[in-house]
Amino acid sequence: MTTEKPSRRGLLLLISSPSGAGKTSLSRRLVADHADLTLSISATTRPPRPGEEHAREYYFVSDAEFDEMVQAGEMLEWANVHDHRYGTPRAPVMAALEQGKDVLFDIDWQGARSIADNAPDDSVRIFILPPSMHELSRRLHARAQDSLNVIEGRLTRAYGEIAQYRLYDYVLVNVDYDHAYADLAHIYHAERLRRDRQAWLGPFVETLLAEKI
Template identity: 45%
Template structure:
């Protein structure tokens, strides 16, 4: 009799970080370089920025559309951030992990809590943090995408998230983008190798 080890379901990879910490760059690199990793596109009521397109960066919805979808239970998690609603479509995440694909989710701290509760055995939560709040402020200013008031709000939000770090399984400090990316990739690889995520079959 020969035994084989397999992974029946994909992993829900929850990545959370303050704006400017490098989360988007790390997630894009994961998806582009790892054939079994996909990115979950969130729905939002905010307006597109720059060259953002519906169905690529986000599913852009009116508040009425978002409310209808929420009432129908179509979101895995949802939040209200800086005056806009955000939500993770449940159906696509379920479809991917059932096929054995790992799904990367970009959410806030409350979203991470909701997903951990929904997928206690199939999720891993990672918080990306810059070397310091001062460095985060420098990154936000250099991006030249937000007003001074919005930058201030984002910095206060980042400080509040520090109080919730115990919620996360791992913390990655991004003082070097490539190293931070490799750290995140190593976390996913290690989580996939856990005995609890393996199925033993005999034939």
């Protein structure tokens, strides 16, 4: 048997939740703990929040620049979310899959649906729920990143976002952060081992069957 590292096709890990339920902190930790997992960087027309940097959290672009990217067919998906547009550049994502790299998307349900429709065999969809709407409200106020009007809008939209949970393969309730992270990591590890993602498996089995003992 060859001693080279077995080849595998990457996967697209699509993680969604209403704002404040924990998808961003869980996603960042999963990426930090796994060398083969890369966080997809989206383009957005919204302004950066305190502490965010261009090309790290997002590519912050103007409306005109976003229009040009869409018209050029450079987006794998895009959607209007919270009065701004978000989109995923296509080329780096598809290149990562072919190289056996996994790509994580911290993404809304509209974007997750679009990507899953375009790449159904590569997509794994995970939705993060809050333990209660009261707790979701508390978390949004505690992080102190948005005005009261923005927070109210996010809470109002959360009901519609939560209603989309049936679009997802897995649903986690983030009561305890460490427990939710452990469940997320288990899902990721299991999905990496799916038979249809192991390009090396067919030839390897053929060598086993050809062996005479």
